[in-house]
Amino acid sequence: MNLTHKLISSHLTAGDAVAGAPITIAIDQTLTQDSTGTMAYLQLEALGVDKVRTKRSVAYIDHNMLQSGFENADDHAYIQSVALKHGVYVSKPGNGICHQVHLERFGVPGQTLTGSDSHTPTCGGIGMLAIGAGGLDVALAMARGTLNLAMPKVVEIRLSGKLKSNVTAKDVILEVLRRLSVKGGVGKVMEYTGDGVATLSVPERATIANMGAELGATTSVFPSDARTREFLAAQGRERDFVELAADKDALYDERVDIDLGAIVPLAAAPHMPDNVVEVATLAGKKIDQVCIGSCTDSSLLTMLKVAAALKGKRVHPDVSLTVNPGSRQVLTMLADCGALSDVLASGARVLECACGPCIGMGQSPKTGAVSLRTFNRNFYARSGTASAEVYLVSPLTAAYSAIAGAFTVPPENAALEKIKLPPRFDINDNLILKPEDFEAVEVVRGPNIKPFPVGKALGDRISARVSVVTGDNITTDDIMPSNAKLLPFRSNIPYLAGFCLSTVDAEFAERAKKFGESIIVGGENYGQGSSREHAALAPLQLGVRAVIVKSFARMHRDNLINSGILPLVFENPADYDGISSGDELEIAALDAVESGRAVVKNKTRNAEFIALLPLTARQKKILRAGGTVNMIKNGDAE
Numbered sequence: 001m002n003l004t005h006k007l008i009s010s011h012l013t014a015g016d017a018v019a020g021a022p023i024t025i026a027i028d029q030t031l032t033q034d035s036t037g038t039m040a041y042l043q044l045e046a047l048g049v050d051k052v053r054t055k056r057s058v059a060y061i062d063h064n065m066l067q068s069g070f071e072n073a074d075d076h077a078y079i080q081s082v083a084l085k086h087g088v089y090v091s092k093p094g095n096g097i098c099h100q101v102h103l104e105r106f107g108v109p110g111q112t113l114t115g116s117d118s119h120t121p122t123c124g125g126i127g128m129l130a131i132g133a134g135g136l137d138v139a140l141a142m143a144r145g146t147l148n149l150a151m152p153k154v155v156e157i158r159l160s161g162k163l164k165s166n167v168t169a170k171d172v173i174l175e176v177l178r179r180l181s182v183k184g185g186v187g188k189v190m191e192y193t194g195d196g197v198a199t200l201s202v203p204e205r206a207t208i209a210n211m212g213a214e215l216g217a218t219t220s221v222f223p224s225d226a227r228t229r230e231f232l233a234a235q236g237r238e239r240d241f242v243e244l245a246a247d248k249d250a251l252y253d254e255r256v257d258i259d260l261g262a263i264v265p266l267a268a269a270p271h272m273p274d275n276v277v278e279v280a281t282l283a284g285k286k287i288d289q290v291c292i293g294s295c296t297d298s299s300l301l302t303m304l305k306v307a308a309a310l311k312g313k314r315v316h317p318d319v320s321l322t323v324n325p326g327s328r329q330v331l332t333m334l335a336d337c338g339a340l341s342d343v344l345a346s347g348a349r350v351l352e353c354a355c356g357p358c359i360g361m362g363q364s365p366k367t368g369a370v371s372l373r374t375f376n377r378n379f380y381a382r383s384g385t386a387s388a389e390v391y392l393v394s395p396l397t398a399a400y401s402a403i404a405g406a407f408t409v410p411p412e413n414a415a416l417e418k419i420k421l422p423p424r425f426d427i428n429d430n431l432i433l434k435p436e437d438f439e440a441v442e443v444v445r446g447p448n449i450k451p452f453p454v455g456k457a458l459g460d461r462i463s464a465r466v467s468v469v470t471g472d473n474i475t476t477d478d479i480m481p482s483n484a485k486l487l488p489f490r491s492n493i494p495y496l497a498g499f500c501l502s503t504v505d506a507e508f509a510e511r512a513k514k515f516g517e518s519i520i521v522g523g524e525n526y527g528q529g530s531s532r533e534h535a536a537l538a539p540l541q542l543g544v545r546a547v548i549v550k551s552f553a554r555m556h557r558d559n560l561i562n563s564g565i566l567p568l569v570f571e572n573p574a575d576y577d578g579i580s581s582g583d584e585l586e587i588a589a590l591d592a593v594e595s596g597r598a599v600v601k602n603k604t605r606n607a608e609f610i611a612l613l614p615l616t617a618r619q620k621k622i623l624r625a626g627g628t629v630n631m632i633k634n635g636d637a638e
């Protein structure tokens, strides 16, 4: 057996572990963060559960930290109180980014984790089966201790050799993205094997597992070995260690071979993480901004390398360099060993231990700027400046380029290889609140917390106009943009809905409202990126009843189903070309849900085409009821 099959079969509670088949797995741990968390806990409350059923659930506050109005602070107060009331640990603002902190303080090899954030797979770096999901699915996991998913295929990524001193784990995952693309992982788990694995520390593995999300993968997983034990022991958690690996003769659905020693510094060019080129081809191109941090690249190891590169140097006068250490543990240790002084002395601006610029919370670059980021997403407009060119690079490329003021291939430097993780991390959990005496906790609800929209039971027919036709690779950042102006309204769907798909078509929200009910038409990989269910709830609020596309990203499709919106796929992708905004379509909806196939009539063009709707028995029930919340309210057993 491969490791993925071992982890799944030890947690399987229903279904057959056959690729594509619906399965249910037991969930040991959950995580939420603040920008998806308010919705997830409102839904947990709606499920009427007193206490979570998992071994460990943690609510992080790490995304929206600006508190530029009462809304944000209201959300934090709600999350803290509602989490503690339900037996969930709380990681307070300042403690760090959820995925970094979870790896440090909570991740346990061999256990399962689901989180309301697409980068939950970060803990695959420590041998967990860690899967991102929409808030409602995470609320259900907290309430029931299970998660439903389609059994993934397993891709072996066999690593050999060793990285050169100027290449980092970020370059490894960029190489994987270059080969497989942003939809190459849909329906698959990326399992890392081979001699090369032992040359990578847990934080490096975590960087690679984290950005497996950009492949569209269900998750990524590394074995749990001597390096894992070393990391856990340094975190004072050696007791959590178990050894885990694939069997020697394990079978896989596909295999990719990567020689770590052959990888060169890479960059993902605007506006997609798979638009990968060699840094050497960009060398000398002037840059304006460099941002180092995010859940994919903000570990102590990353920061120590950055500090070593910056030591005794000065950030170029035309460049703004910001650094977000991933957790308070990282920041404290950076300060204690003096490396923080090297970073500050170079002219870098040190920001809070939080997501920060990665989700457009500040540091939007200037008009037309070239911005280098160690982050995981360079989607159009995500930085808050639509005209900016955002490149994803390794922390070494970022640091050396910040000094030069232009793209620079980091020099090979043997001293960088000597940087090792400490035998003992600084352990201080005083920003983590334990759920004790939870019955006494009173849930605090400010005026920004608004009820979420709920769909309506499916009728025989959906007859509605097409409110927009989008292209390929539409991200959830397009469907429901997030930035410093919008993130405070994550618990206010009626307000957010006004900005739905605004990066694609500024008139969309108004048009959809005018149409009353409508249908979205899209291309390949529709809904890639974030787990945010707001990208389904906002269209629901605007009356969208169905989305017809060439293909879907996993989490967005699940979120549409949970919201009661039909996710249809063109049987013949060429039929996409025959539809325009404003066309009136008719779908025999109930029949389509039953049979998995719909004849869609285009009344405006007097034409018809076939759309597919492959569903599990559970998903059929959800869509008939008009969404998961309705199904549960109806008392319909799953």
Ligand code: MIC
Pocket: 035, 036, 063, 116, 117, 118, 119, 359, 482, 529, 530, 531, 532
């Ligand atoms: C992201 O990186 O896009 C986010 C913000 O972390 C999202 C979650 C959200 O939209 O709140 C994600 O990746 O799931």
Ligand code: SF4
Pocket: 063, 097, 117, 119, 294, 295, 296, 354, 355, 358, 359, 375, 376
């Ligand atoms: Fe936060 Fe960025 Fe990671 Fe999302 S990708 S969790 S916004 S750091």
